[in-house]
Amino acid sequence: MSQEIHSPKGQLLLRTLAMPADTNANGDIFGGWIMSQLDLAGGILAKEISCGRIVTVSVSSIEFKKPVSVGDVVCCYGECTKIGRTSMSINLEVWIKPIKEDGLKDRFMVCHATFNYVAIDGNGRPRPIKIND
Template sequence: MKKTKINNNTHYLPDGEIVLKTVAMPSNANANGDIFGGWIMSQMDIGGAILSKEISGGKVTTVHVKSINFIQKISVGDIVTCYAKLIKIGNTSITTKIEIWNKKVTSIPLGKYYKATEAIFIYVAINELGNPRQIPLISII
């Protein structure tokens, strides 16, 4: 996690590039009014797939979620931003670090920006038949 100093206070910053940004909607909430972990995980999967598709130059599929940590809850109306970072490229696989950062715009405390979730996702590049394919060297450079 990146750190920066502002007025002698340490602030943490997202690690990776923005790959997806959306608003948490009421249809994504559970009975407690918090956003379902499954919905958050799906946003992470979409964001990681975007980065992996760009790297591999084609289709990818999710093969493994190595770890996922739900750190803070997300509420309806919050702005959810997904950051993705390349960790490793194999012959056919791509390992990514995914972070969800949340901004409170309609819930208390307003304007607060924090990391809500982090995970490691592994994708495999696939061909038109759904079989693993080699990641082109040009994609790696």
Template sequence: MTENDPVLRVAPRPADINSNGHIFGGWVLSQMDIAGGIVAGRIAQGACATVAIETMQFIAPILLGDLISIYARVERRGRTSVAIRLDVIAGRDRGQTEVKVTSGVFTFVALDENHRPRPLPDA
């Protein structure tokens, strides 16, 4: 998988709509956390946990009928943690239009069998 490939693609459901008719922000955060966890788990070669979300921006609403694609790239790598930039693009109008809807940096820490931080494997 490359940075040009989405880590996750998902279509929101009617139950995911908030009172404004847009997709609930918590829903998209959970999808981003899932996508980031996939990438972090590959890097850590094992279990990880989300420890921080920073620079989160909601740029445009997600609408019912959008197909969202989540793209990831590593921003920082520490001894036990990795920070991953997650960009969410909504495909609209049956794929005719793409809109960047949100972006954020999620930090994950690698965990050992006792759920304590452990060093990341060499890159």
């Protein structure tokens, strides 16, 4: 039996609006656009954690659960789940708030993913992540 998730995990990292220019032939928002929002959100958290430059090295998993429509408020939440010597993994979720004329504002998750980042120095080489307590 699947348990419905009713609230996002992690902190709000990014909030934006799904626009007509970001749609596919079916009129839904492109999955690639959602991925780019996830990468922006994860990059913000990774940069804050590492106190400097970072690069995206991989996406371990991504699952699209529901389509996103034009006009939906897209909210990206995230939490760091692992920090290594130079790298970190960040779990991300995309929740939307469809603002409708009937007043309903129920939010729901449309996507979740794990992005992996590496801290880099000025020469683009991996550098140790210093954790400030």
